[in-house]
Amino acid sequence: MSDATVPPTPPDYTQPGRVPTGPKLITTRFDQPDGYTYDGYVRTGGYTALRKALTEMTPEQVHQEVKTSEMQGRGGAGFPAGTKWGFLPPDVFPRYLVINGDESEPGTYKDRKLMELDPHQLIEGVVIAAYAVRAAQAFLYVRGEMALAQERLAQALNDAYAHNLIGRNILGTDFSVDVVLTWGAGAYIVGEETALIESLEGERGMPRLKPPYFPASKGLYLQPTIVNNVETLSNVPWIVNQSGQAFHDLGAPTSTGMRIFAVSGHVNHPGVFEVPNGITTFRMLFDAPEYCGGVRDGRSVKAFIPGGASAMWFFDEHLDLPLDKPTIDKAGSMLGSGAIVVMDDTTDMVAACWNVVNFFSRESCGKCTPCREGTTWLQRILKRILAGDGRPEDIDLLMDVSESISPGIAWPPRQTTICPLGPSAVSPIASAVRRFRHEFEHYIQHGRAVDGVVTPPIHGVHGGARIHV
Amino acid sequence: MARLTDANVVVAKEIIARFPRPKSALIPLLHLAQEQDGFLANDAMAHVAELVGVTAAEVYGTATFYEMFKFERVGRYCLNVCTGISCHLMGAWELLEHAEELLGVKAGSTTEDLLFTIEGVECIAACTEAPAVSVNHRYRYRVTPEDMDRLIDDLRHDRLGGEFPAHGVLARVRQRTPDNWAGTGAAAQQAVDAR
Numbered sequence: 061m062s063d064a065t066v067p068p069t070p071p072d073y074t075q076p077g078r079v080p081t082g083p084k085l086i087t088t089r090f091d092q093p094d095g096y097t098y099d100g101y102v103r104t105g106g107y108t109a110l111r112k113a114l115t116e117m118t119p120e121q122v123h124q125e126v127k128t129s130e131m132q133g134r135g136g137a138g139f140p141a142g143t144k145w146g147f148l149p150p151d152v153f154p155r156y157l158v159i160n161g162d163e164s165e166p167g168t169y170k171d172r173k174l175m176e177l178d179p180h181q182l183i184e185g186v187v188i189a190a191y192a193v194r195a196a197q198a199f200l201y202v203r204g205e206m207a208l209a210q211e212r213l214a215q216a217l218n219d220a221y222a223h224n225l226i227g228r229n230i231l232g233t234d235f236s237v238d239v240v241l242t243w244g245a246g247a248y249i250v251g252e253e254t255a256l257i258e259s260l261e262g263e264r265g266m267p268r269l270k271p272p273y274f275p276a277s278k279g280l281y282l283q284p285t286i287v288n289n290v291e292t293l294s295n296v297p298w299i300v301n302q303s304g305q306a307f308h309d310l311g312a313p314t315s316t317g318m319r320i321f322a323v324s325g326h327v328n329h330p331g332v333f334e335v336p337n338g339i340t341t342f343r344m345l346f347d348a349p350e351y352c353g354g355v356r357d358g359r360s361v362k363a364f365i366p367g368g369a370s371a372m373w374f375f376d377e378h379l380d381l382p383l384d385k386p387t388i389d390k391a392g393s394m395l396g397s398g399a400i401v402v403m404d405d406t407t408d409m410v411a412a413c414w415n416v417v418n419f420f421s422r423e424s425c426g427k428c429t430p431c432r433e434g435t436t437w438l439q440r441i442l443k444r445i446l447a448g449d450g451r452p453e454d455i456d457l458l459m460d461v462s463e464s465i466s467p468g469i470a471w472p473p474r475q476t477t478i479c480p481l482g483p484s485a486v487s488p489i490a491s492a493v494r495r496f497r498h499e500f501e502h503y504i505q506h507g508r509a510v511d512g513v514v515t516p517p518i519h520g521v522h523g524g525a526r527i528h529v
Numbered sequence: 530m531a532r533l534t535d536a537n538v539v540v541a542k543e544i545i546a547r548f549p550r551p552k553s554a555l556i557p558l559l560h561l562a563q564e565q566d567g568f569l570a571n572d573a574m575a576h577v578a579e580l581v582g583v584t585a586a587e588v589y590g591t592a593t594f595y596e597m598f599k600f601e602r603v604g605r606y607c608l609n610v611c612t613g614i615s616c617h618l619m620g621a622w623e624l625l626e627h628a629e630e631l632l633g634v635k636a637g638s639t640t641e642d643l644l645f646t647i648e649g650v651e652c653i654a655a656c657t658e659a660p661a662v663s664v665n666h667r668y669r670y671r672v673t674p675e676d677m678d679r680l681i682d683d684l685r686h687d688r689l690g691g692e693f694p695a696h697g698v699l700a701r702v703r704q705r706t707p708d709n710w711a712g713t714g715a716a717a718q719q720a721v722d723a724r
Contacts, residue, residue, distance in 0.1 A: 154549075154717035166613040166652040197549065197714025204560070204597045205653055207666040210700035217704050227709035236711035240547045241704045245556050245595030248651060262555030262581070264594035281550060281718055324615035324656035331657050369614055369652075399656065401615055415617045419651055425594075516622040519636060519649060 098219035101180035109297035122192035128304030135289030147276035154196035166369035167399030169322040171290035175209035179216035185293035248423035253287040267479040312338030315384035325402035327352035359404040367396025370484035373491035413492035414442040420485035431482030448507030532576040549718030568599040604646035613652030619659035
């Protein structure tokens with residue numbers, strides 16, 4: 061616990077080379093061969109936080125530590141977890157805790173690692189959170205495709221029950237809770253919390269109409285429900301052990317703590333890094349050996365996505381921005397799910413734009429017309445441009461359709477839809493068309509990409525049976 | 530194809546009992562049916578409907594929303610080439626094309642010997658390991674065309690042992706319902722539902 065009278069001086073994270081890489085909070089077992097086993101977890105300090113929370117702290121005290129930490133949720137929206145827990149109506153029971161392990165935002169690779177390599181850490185965070193919010197039951201919803209994560213979590217749950225760490229009268233206390241492993245079956249939209257709840261009720265995974273804006277008031281079975289991301293809850297044991305203030309002292313004052321970023325695309329050493337919030341993209345891309353060691357073949361950055369496929373794209377002038385929520389929000393994009401995708405100067409921006417738009421058009425659940433129809437039209441227009449059949453009016457048409465999905469095409473996006481999936485398909489269009497309009501025009505005039513870029517052999521465009529299955 | 534076997538009905542009932550409402554077990558039970566048959570047979574879906582107490586149409590309605598569920602026979606090995614943005618940038622389409630040439634079928638199709646189905650799929654959360662491929666949801670990272678040649682040859686000659694169980698099998702460890710199961714969630718919800 062830091063001295064309350066002396067506020068810590070935040071380090072200057074904007075200066076390359078001046079930031080310590082910081083401690084590891086939740087990735088300490090990634091390199092430990094048996095880190096996923098019960099023995100490997102307990103040997104390295106596992107389940108001490110649960111014992112501390114249940115035997116030395118009240119649920120309110122646990123909640124207070126998480127509030128003090130000001131930890132922003134790591135799922136995408138970045139809403140402070142402690143505040144979210146506080147939205148539960150005081151007297152309505154039963155309440156539920158749902159863990160969102162449906163990681164599928166393109167570019168994002170952290171929750172699967174946390175579930176596969178450190179499942180007990182997540183389970184410990186889940187039981188502590190269930191205690192803090194007085195949940196009657198917790199549901200661990202894991203993406204259907206993640207077979208190994210399901211296997212490791214099933215084994216970890218069985219072991220945790222056998223050691224009296226979940227179930228009836230945990231560790232001999234009055235507290236009882238069950239944790240149920242369940243899973244999806246392939247649908248990106250289920251990562252949206254109300255869609256996830258629908259799926260957990262055995263329905264098609266379509267987002268619910270708002271309000272209520274938070275399932276904290278009406279969620280699973282219309283009971284109060286907290287939905288938290290895997291990375292968010294994996295941080296809870298550390299916060300309980302070390303205090304919310306200790307977490308708050310890490311990272312940037314406006315985005316506290318460490319955070320996992322996956323940096324992928326055209327870099328020399330793509331990787332998953334736990335770094336202090338507020339580090340710059342520049343450092344992660346160019347520093348070696350701990351980070352990516354530069355763009356491949358010494359090339360330059362043409363664009364990068366700072367927070368997953370839904371985010372607006374950034375360009376080389378954004379490389380020195382500290383990655384903390386208010387800074388990135390103000391610059392016109394989002395940290396989202398900690399997914400940085402780097403595109404070098406050989407990237408065909410029209411093809412990259414199509415790829416992201418095609419993803420959203422395929423994953424639209426079909427509930428809202430602007431999204432269902434709009435994302436499909438956007439995808440088709442981009443496809444015909446790529447195929448050499450673009451029309452002069454197509455660029456305006458792309459922007460017009462985008463406008464119908466997200467009026468104003470601004471950030472943060474407005475939406476004509478129930479959930480943000482539709483507006484997410486507008487991000488790549490707005491980014492690529494505004495910055496690289498000449499590449500679209502070149503395709504439309506000459507039927508091919510500008511010189512110097514590489515166009516992948518996309519199915520349905522350059523031969524091949526169909527775009528996707 | 531068939532209704533769930535007696536052994537799988539036991540598993541199904543254990544899964545249902547863990548949820549406050551039976552229909553919440555629907556997706557896990559559909560996975561169980563797909564594990565049994567390799568795809569979702571109509572009889573199996575009807576059986577699942579009986580077990581959770583809804584109509585077969587409701588089961589079908591839910592099942593068709595989710596991409597992992599197959600309604601006809603697919604290959605023993607479902608070869609999924611990720612085409613998410615990171616893999617797109619790192620050679621996914623070239624890899625998918627290569628797989629099509631090797632197996633002689635287009636993406637979305639199954640080989641005649643029912644050994645392989647190829648699919649181009651959405652992001653499988655292995656973005657720093659692009660291009661990524663999964664076979665029956667077990668991953669291979671930074672896959673080159675040569676790696677793909679070897680992988681397909683090894684699968685064809687059954688040289689990879691148990692690394693890739695048949696299509697439909699997900700976790701090979703199941704959560705059990707132990708003696709110290711609290712049951713508080715189900716009891717509280719059933720009390721609310723009874724009102």
